[in-house]
Amino acid sequence: MEQQPSSSRKGKRKAQGRDLKSYFSPFGSSSTNPSTHGSEVGNAIIEEEEVVETHLEDTNTIGQQAGSNENDQGTITEFNPDYIISDPRLRIPIEQFSPNIRDEIRRAFMERGPTQPSSHVFPRGEDKRRFRKEWFEKYNWLEYSLVNGKAYCFCCYLFRRVGVDDDKFGYEAFTKEGFRQWKNAYLALPKHVGGPNSAHNRSRAAFDDFDNQRASVKEKIVVHTKEAEKKYEIRVDTSLAIVSYIALQGEPFRGHDESETSLNKGNFLEFLDWYKLRNEDVRQAFDPRDSFSNFDVNKLARLTDIYLDDFCFDDRKRIRDQLQTFIIHVRRVEAFRACYDLASLAMKMVELKRHEIFPLVYRLIELALLLPVATASVERAFSAMKIIKTELRNKMSDGWLNDLMVVYIEREIFKGIDLESIKKAFQKKKDRNMQLPKSPRRN
Incomplete structure (x- = not known):
């Protein structure tokens, strides 16, 4: 040459x-x-x-x-590590790579991750505004070019649909030309994310699917079919075992109140809950989420109308789009399959930093977790007193009644207490006629 x-x-x-x-x-x-x-x-x-x-x-x-390495059409046909350029301004457009090596290029970029120079001193523009490093935490797809001082979208670069998303908002700004209108960033960045069917969220979904190869359609059909059969067998075996035990004892199966917030859901459900806490396979088999099938966007969005002090007018306008995007995301990410209630979902969101990507959804979860404590504690105390202090037990002392009520009301905590620690505390409370055997030493 x-x-x-x-x-x-x-x-x-x-x-x-x-x-x-x-x-x-x-x-x-x-x-x-x-x-x-x-x-x-x-x-x-x-x-x-x-x-x-x-x-x-x-x-x-x-x-x-x-x-x-190009063919006659100008397409790059061979992989070269030099093509994996950190600065988004200098990258070769993804569509210039041959489909045969495009996945290899994407995988190399994903291993490197988005370019987020947090320690860089970002210059001010003519309007005295500048890029803020806090945006990297709020938008983990955001990139910054040190060459031209503009922002780009990592997911859209890798997985945008060329020719389909060209007219979508932010396509040119966040993939080709770069974005530098910092004064309007608080509007432009959320608008680029858009609703659940936006060009960015489609690219983000493709990014997550590519990162989690188990999310492919073929893999899902095979694995989920085998898992469904295994879980079905576990549900049948567990139910039969509990039913047999209760029937042999001549005890009733149903409870007066079998709702999730009930203190006594009946023998069958209480036994089942006890079993699920001690057997992971049983807990997953009886998981009521079913890929969040009960996730109702409209009902959840109406909660924002109740908590007017916690959600402004703009939040209430955006909550439906964020909820729809969130449910699509959690159904694709394998890590969320282990979540079995709101508390575990909240902890998993913080662990994966999804509370920064879906702040409104996380705020709703926080309120939902606080609501039972704020409104039902007193009602539970009186309900527990009616169950514990019956006509046949009305002469118990206040101390014994208080202890029983604490155990009954905070039963979920009590169930998780190691019985070994209670046994040791009982033994040390005063001198006993006989000592417990020493626990074997662990190597």
Whole structure:
């Protein structure tokens, strides 16, 4: 391949320098007698221009290497690690890679992750606004280019549908040209995310599916069919075992109140709950989520109308889109399958930092977790007193009644207490006629 004349390269470098100077011009001084501070800024600009020119020269070199691997249609057909460029401004568009190596390119980019230079001192623009590093935590797909000082979308770069999403909001700004209107970022970033069927969320779903290969349709059909058969057998065996035991004891099966908040749901459900806490396979088999099939967006969104102090007007407008996007996301991510109640869902969201991506949904979960404590504690106390202090037990002391009520009301906590620790506490409370055997030492 012929090398370009040095004069041609210098001409291009000057043209690039003029474009970059127009971008860095707000940092300079228009005065004919610049101050020392102005000269320092000028030197900093020159150094930054040299860095940018170096980046662009490297890109030209990579482009020449890519040309040697292109076919007649200009598509890159061979993988080269040099194509995995950190700066989003300098990357080769994903559609220029052949479909045969595109997945390999995506996997390499995903292993590297989005470019988020949090320690960088972001420059101010003409309107005195600048990029905020806090946005990296709120939008984990967000990238920042040190070459041109603009923001890009990592998911849309890797998985956007070329020719389909070209007219969608933020397509050009977050994939090709870059976004730098920091004054309007608080509106533009959420709008780029959009609703559950937005171009960004489709790209994000494709990103999650690619990251979790088990989410493919073929894998789901085979695995879920086998899992369904196994869980069905566990449910049948467990139910028969509980029914046999209760029937042999001549005890009733049903309870007066079998709801989730009931203190006494009846022998069958109480036995089943006890068993689920001690057997992971049984707990998963009786998991009522069924891929969040009971997730009702409209009912959940109406909760925001009750908590007016916690959700502003804009929050109530956006909550439905965020809920729909959230349910699509949790159904795809394998880690959420282990969640069996709101508390475990909240903890998993924090662990995966999804509470930053879906802040309104997380706020709803927080309120739902606080609601039983705030409204039902007193009612539970009186209900427990009626069950514990009956006509045949009305002479018990206040201390014994208080202890029984604490155990009954906080039964979920009590069920999780290790009986071994209670046994040791009982033994040490006073001198006993006989001592418990020592526990075997663990190696």
